[in-house]
Structure formats: C-alpha cells, structure tokens
Amino acid sequence: MAPLTEKAFVGGTEIDVAPLEVISLKLLLEDDQNERVKLHQAAQSLGFFYVDVSDSKEYLADVEQLYSTTERYFTQPEEAKLRDFMAMDEFRGYKGGKNWGSLEILRDDVLHDKVSLPTVVQPDAATVQHFIEFSHDMVHTLIASLSKTLWPDSAKNLGDVHRANEPSNSSLKVYRGPMLESLADVGDNTHTDGGTLTLLYTDKWGTQIELPWNKEWAWVGAKPGCAIVNVGDTLQTLSGGKLHSCRHRVSQPVAGFQERWAITYFFRPENGVTLATL
Ligand SMILES: O=C(O)CCC(=O)C(=O)O
Ligand SMILES: [Fe+2]
16 A cells, blocks of 8 residues: 655645655664665655664764855855856756756765865865765665665675776765745756765755655655655666656745755766666
C-alpha cells in the first residue's frame, strides 16, 4: 500500500507533505542490514529520503556556515558575480537572473587547487573543502550500501564507476531562489537530476516531488540534522531501472517574498562512463 502523505500548515495554508524515510548514516557505517534494506526501499520507491547526519556536528556546522557564505555571495552586485561566470554548459561558476542565481564549485577544482574561489567565498575555503569531503564520503557510503542490495550475489559495485581519483563533475552548488510576492509569477522547473545522487540542504519549504503512485505533488520539508537525498538519472540507469529518479521542482506553498537558500552536493560518475545497466 502506498504510504499516506502527511499534512502541515504554512502561513495558514494546509499542504501535503511527502512521506520520506529517515536513513541513519551511523547505522549504514556500522553495516546494519536492516538500515541497508530501508535505504534500498526508499531509493526504489520514492527515490527521495532523509539521511540523518546528526552525529556529525562539524559537518552540520559547515552547512550552517555555507548558508551565510551563500547569502554573502548572492547579495553582491551583479557585476561582481558575473566575474565568476563560465560557459553556460560548464559545471562550474555563477549563473543567474532576476530571481535566481547559482554558484557551482567542482570537487576536482577544489582538490587540485585548479580554479580559485570567488573572492567573497575565499575566507570559507576550509568549510567548502570539508563540506565537499564529508558529502563525498557520505554518498560513497550510500552507493556501497546500495551495491550490496542491488547485486547481492555478484561483485558489481557502483564504486567502480565513481573511483575517488578519476576526474568527475561532482560539485557543490549553492542557490538563491527566493519565494515571490505573487504565486502567478512562480515558473515551472519540473526536472529529474542527471547525476548519481543529490544531497540538498535548504532552510524553507519549496521542494516538491511527484509521488510515483498517484502522480500528485507533495512538499519536502527541511528536517533538522538531516540531508534530503535523491536518486538521479545516472543511478536509475546504472541500477537497471530498479532505483527511481523522481521528478521534482522548486515552487512555493504561499505567496509573499522571502529569500530562500539551498546548498546541494551533486554526486556524478567518473567522466566518460557509458551510461548503461552495470
Ligand atoms: O532547491 C531545491 O529545493 C531543489 C533544487 C534542485 O532540485 C536541483 O538543484 O536540482
Ligand atoms: Fe533537482
């Protein structure tokens, strides 16, 4: 039976909340079999779930710090941000418009000191590096666990196409996406993520996912001490369609301008990997 949506109130409006499982990173690290099965089921059914990282206080402090870095970055004048613009198709640099902006920092660039960080981000270079390292270790824990449940009787391993020292486009991406004064101005940006796994931290309602069993939209709220994690198209393909890359979008439940920040880690495969069932 499909799990029921829950209800919440935002500014007096009742909303449907997606029934996301909470997976414990600590239990996965202890190789807990029940937790592994729970992760597999969550990745298979909704493809969206929480990962509880509340034991990792330093990492959560890094996330908090990144919110202020993000705010500081986006409140600069447009000319300053445009200095960080790369090509539209690159997984790095600043992109933006009137009511949105993103800044992407590639893991490889940070590891190999290839591209210098934007000036206002430089004081937080250590935070950026720690966040990327911890996020990367965490997604590796998730794919190691998923490999065991996807292929219990074989040596197939998602880690084989995500080797640590091979070039990849895994990145930290921070966003400005304010809630707008009028709901009529909110555009539709329904999509699936292309990569393997996405980690998301946000301070406000906004994320909506399409429930696979009835195609209805439900909201995903921030949960203290947890990352919101979702399966991307690459992982759906590598798993032979067993894991679900869920359609989602960013919208807003009520009218009224409010800034909204999001911090994401996009875990992507090694460059040049052929996308097919592993
Ligand atoms: O900001 C959000 O809530 C989600 C962002 C997102 O879906 C994405 O960056 O792919
Ligand atoms: Fe997304």
